[in-house]
Amino acid sequence: MKINLKRLKKIIAEEFVREFTSSVGGTGATQGVTKTKGQLKAKHNAQRTAYNQRRVADRAKTTADTDYETADTAYTQALKDEPYKFISMPSRPGPPAQYSNNAKAARSRGYGPWGQNSQWTSWNTTKANALSTRTSANTARSSAAADAVTKTAADTTARANLTQATKDSNKAADPTSIAAQGGGFGKGSGATKGGKKGGKKGGKKKNESLFKIVGRDLMNEIKNVEKFSKKKKHSRRK
Secondary structure, eight states: OOOOHHHHHHHHHHHHHHHHTTSHHHHHHHHHHHHHHHHHHHHHHHHHHHHHHHHHHHHHHHHHHHHHHHHHHHHHHHHHTOOOSEEEOBSSSSSOOEEESOTTOOOOTTBOOOEEOHHHHHHHHHHHHHHHHHHHHHHHHHHHHHHHHHHHHHHHHHHHHHHHHHHHHHHHHOHHHHHHHTOSOOOOTTOOOOOEETTEEOOOOOOOOHHHHHHHHHHHHHHHHHHHHHHHHHHHHO
16 A cells, blocks of 8 residues: 555654553643543533524424414404494394493484493403413514524534634644644653753753653654655756
């Protein structure tokens, strides 16, 4: 199987990661990967929770919309069915009752005074109840709509956080990235600080882990090989 330069980098980087995970610096890398995995799991759980809450909110909004439409239809129908408010009964059996919405309206001879129509009273109660139901349904609908907007925004944010956490986790687990950057590893235990020696001030030594040094030099060496390979191909073309 042909191994290209990119694959070679990854293989060597993986070997360095395995080599140094048992060292002081490597422990830092392992802890870094473990930390990002933990963060990824937390973001995943948070996104799943936000998604479920959004679904619940969406269903609640749909139900609230349906309830309002039903209540509004009932109220509209109640307005159409309004009977006359007043009734006048004949003084003798036989003739039909007379109806009016004006309590001072003229009556035919032989009819008694205007009185409130029982059918209107019943209708008025039904209308008031329908109006109250519609008002409550409208309030619930507005609340459900606002909650759905909030839950949708939370779900969108959770998705973005999960996407970023996934990228961070993949980057932390990528041995090529770790080796190239020399990152994710703790400082070596052999670091020394500048101090006075023999009456003279000693210079400060740069505190670098062994992995950073070796990893950096190795990746620079591979890059040099790559440059040489490109020059060689270019010279062949000429």
